[in-house]
Amino acid sequence: MQKSPEISPQQSWRALAALCTGLFITMMDQTLVAVALPRIREDLGASINQAVWVSAVYLLTFAVPLLIAGRLGDRFGQRNVYLAGISLFTLGAVACAFAPTIEMLIALRAVQGLGASLANPQPLSVINKIFPRERRGSAMGVWSAVAGSAGLFGPVVGGVLVGFVGWRWTFFLYLPLGLVCLTLVALWVPKLPTMSGRIDFLSALVSLIAVLAVVFSVQQGPDLGWPLWLWALLVLGLVAAVVFIRLQKTASRRGAEALVPLDLFQHRNFSLGLFAVAMLGFTVYAVNLPIMLYLQESAGLTSQAAGLLLVPMAVISMFIAPVIGRITDRVSPGGVSILGFSSLISSMVLFGIFMFLEVPAAWMLVPIILLGAANGLCWSPNSTISMRDLPPHLVGAASGVYNTARQVGAVLGAASLGAVMQIAGQHFSLHSVMGAAMLFPVLFLVCGLIAVANFQAHPRVVSTAKP
Structure with a gap:
């Protein structure tokens, strides 16, 4: 393994800022393009199933290679793999903007997902290499603010673009963002040691x-x-x-x-955090659909108005996560995470009750704001506590496993909520169906709450070696 370079605090923060630009656009895409699906279907003459695959194939090719992507960063350098991933994502997005048929659009979305998968695990590895343990919580707070809130911006940005300039601009948007990201990463992210082992x-x-x-x-x-x-x-x-x-x-x-060293699971906090992030992914990336459906179909808002109503959620999450990251460095593990999961559970319960009661749209701001705060309280401490005590040689693999757990949780959550809405939709009115969908993740969040309540301040490695 190469010798680690000396990195100043200022350079570390610049590197993190550069990495977060790409992280933001790849995570935002998961919800941004979904808003454009009705227009895409109309313009390209697509079936409902084909329109669904425009989003589904991105999630699929995003989730599948994540385990390998983490290891590729170890082998070829996180900076190099990140640049390759963002380049592939950006080129795929530009090609999507010119797609003449729905079949071509689906194929190009798969390319975008692969690029996002290559890039996504790398920031976690870089953070754990360039920030000392006592500042890692603050850095993870910024990373979590971006990862946790990017998806919340998708409906807002997507609604505005589709409403005013058309669905193809949801893909053109990625060209300037991608170029800015590639430039900043090339300038600010240092070349870090690589592992000599083969994949x-x-x-x-x-x-x-x-x-x-x-x-x-x-x-x-x-x-x-x-x-x-x-x-x-x-x-x-x-x-x-x-x-x-x-x-x-x-x-x-x-x-x-x-590819996934089993030694990882001897680290108690990592194992607990892995389960918790799967529960977060299960909930947070799936609930946008029932929220948007309720606001538009039951509350009667336009897509633009519904998107704007979610702005407080994204803003609060983005601003609270870095602060919580700094606090995580100073308090015992689990305290902030317990508050976060409890807030998230409360938000889901309020959403469910308000939807069942068909309250006016303005009242939905209460659980929307609470959900934004819960995002900031959950993602940052979970990633910090899960990763900060791992030895350097396990960080790359851990990043891939951690991100895979989050994405697989997101896919499972979306599929499960879809099934709940389909089944309930045969017997109940729309507002009751959306309420049931919001209450469904509560049981899984309670399991996540139990996991983070067992985080340890000075975790012992669970040895499986024979005497």
């Missing part, structure tokens, strides 16, 4: 099969009605996951380096 390509292939099969099955199951072949694909994914774990156990005997 276990057999494990990489099996992990791709496992994540692809499971994510695709869960993502498309509700829409396709769970045919027998889809169940078979899900079983294939689960079997591949078992084989993948076995390959990680035998990696050293095969003369390979584990």
